[in-house]
Amino acid sequence: MMRIDGPPLDSKAPSGGSEVHAVPSVGAPVRALIFDMDGTMIDSMPWHARSWMEFSRRHGIAIDVADLLRRTTGRTGTECMRELFQRELDEAESLRLVGEKEAIYRELFTPVFAEVGGFKAFAGRALQRGLKLGVGTAGDRHNIAFAFSHLQMAPQPQAVVGGDEGLPGKPEPAIFLEAARRLGAQAGQCIVFEDAPLGIEAARRAGMRAVAVCTSHSAAELAGPHVVAQVRDYHELMNTPFLESLHVA
Numbered sequence: 001m002m003r004i005d006g007p008p009l010d011s012k013a014p015s016g017g018s019e020v021h022a023v024p025s026v027g028a029p030v031r032a033l034i035f036d037m038d039g040t041m042i043d044s045m046p047w048h049a050r051s052w053m054e055f056s057r058r059h060g061i062a063i064d065v066a067d068l069l070r071r072t073t074g075r076t077g078t079e080c081m082r083e084l085f086q087r088e089l090d091e092a093e094s095l096r097l098v099g100e101k102e103a104i105y106r107e108l109f110t111p112v113f114a115e116v117g118g119f120k121a122f123a124g125r126a127l128q129r130g131l132k133l134g135v136g137t138a139g140d141r142h143n144i145a146f147a148f149s150h151l152q153m154a155p156q157p158q159a160v161v162g163g164d165e166g167l168p169g170k171p172e173p174a175i176f177l178e179a180a181r182r183l184g185a186q187a188g189q190c191i192v193f194e195d196a197p198l199g200i201e202a203a204r205r206a207g208m209r210a211v212a213v214c215t216s217h218s219a220a221e222l223a224g225p226h227v228v229a230q231v232r233d234y235h236e237l238m239n240t241p242f243l244e245s246l247h248v249a
Contacts, residue, residue, distance in 0.1 A: 030249060035123075036136060037137035038143075039195035074170030074202065076167075085097075106146050129248055140164040171201035180206075200224055200227065210228065211228060212229070
């Protein structure tokens, strides 16, 4: 499964959401690639699902894990906890609960840690072409450090924005816009790589093009006028002239 669009995209984004900017055409200059982390860089979403199940069991909460993930993937840890418990949580309680849940996730994922196929190779090729790399994730600093300790990327992305920095989670565009700012790139010069509908929507609201990485959602769920490619993994993308076709700013 692979789709790469060629003709210019419609620059009129649909109404709704905040900070919606016109999306540039496919051929517009590109300065930076911004990657979501879970499900996009690392193949972690099944283990997040299992950690939510275990966390909820410990707290005596019955959940539909698929529905919970649909409502929360891309949102920050504190936002997820409010959604799960359906009440306001003070900062200390929220941080404690997020820490507990994410510790379960890391324990489960560590023995089977895996990147999304071809990610590091693709990132290396992008750097060779002069593109800047950033990360915009709702994951906290502990999960970010965990991911990078296993990925062993060299060099690492030039900018990393996490979900515990006080910014609203996706579909709000703040995390992606901050990553672009730290990379010294305008929103229209960035392409976002995302595996979740809320992240695809955040890219649209930011005025950024997107590549849908279909590791945990279908191509139909990750569609949009700003989506320039839909792939299962980075091996598929590297089997096309995608990077070579980009006009590097």
